[in-house]
Amino acid sequence: MQTIENSLLQVSVDENGAQMVNCVSQNDKFDYLKSQDGQEKVAVAFPAIDQEKNWALELPWTVVDKGDSRVSLTLIDTEESYKYFPYHFEVVLTYALEGNQVNVSFYLKNNSHKEMPVSLGVIIPILAGFTPSKDLNKIQLEGVNNHQVTVESTDFELEVNENQILAKNHELNLAGDSSQNFAVSLTLS
Template sequence: MQTIDNSLLQVSVDENGAEMVHLVSINDNYDYLGENGTEEGMAIAFPVLDQGNNWASKLPWTVVDKGDTRVSLTLIDTPESYKSFPYHFEVMTTYALKGNQLKISFYLKNSSHKELPFSLGFILPNTWQSQSSVNKISLINEEHGIDIVSTDFKLTAEDGKVTAFTDKIELEAESSRNFEITLTLK
């Protein structure tokens, strides 16, 4: 388990799946992911949102950078993954705190000599009321709130979860791309 914090927030990330399991307001010790009986964290999905083919949950992640307010983990293809998903890839996920915001960035590198088809996303459990607009979802309960904002992901709030995902994309051979999402706690 990797923990980062600043004067306002504390985030815990499980190396298994690079899953954020706690998002705590230091002011009132409120865990945005662990209150109201939810024990789920924020799950990452790559190369598809189908959990049966989700290498983000099946392959090991490695911590490659760690500071007080940020942690980066990387996922790299293996001979086993290559058999069913014949591409060489690297996904780096970085959690970075600044004030009352948590920025989650995803760096995807295609090391193959052919286009890599993929979708990328994350799933956040949600038992709160939600309001949606084009690039923003606001989650609110009696005393707390979170704004989730991204221009790189489609955001939806339904069926007890918030999903941020990309449509299927073709990443050119030997290229890379960045994706970001920001959570602002209120």
């Protein structure tokens, strides 16, 4: 488990799945991921949300950079993943705290010489007591005791789906030997 913090937030990230498992306000110790039913998680989906194999959950992530307020993990293809998804790839996921924001950024690299069809996704739980309202590239959650979460991205399409927010991109084709960056931010108050 990796923990990062600043004067406003403390975030814990589980290397297994690169999931954010705690997001706690330093001021009142409110955990934005704790529900009445237990601890929720912010999950990652790669190469797609609806695919049978989610390499983000099945392959090991390795911490490649760590500071007080940021942590970066990498996911690299294996012989096993290549059998199902015949591409060589690297995903670097960074959680970084800036004030009351958690910035989640991805660096996706296609190490194959051929075009790779792919999509990325971030699955953010909506906890009981939070009510979503959607704007173009922003979803705001009004919650209990004046707590609020705003999810924003210009790289991902944001969608409210039952009890979660999906930040996803439609399937894209990443050219061989190329890379692309994606980001989503959560502003907590």
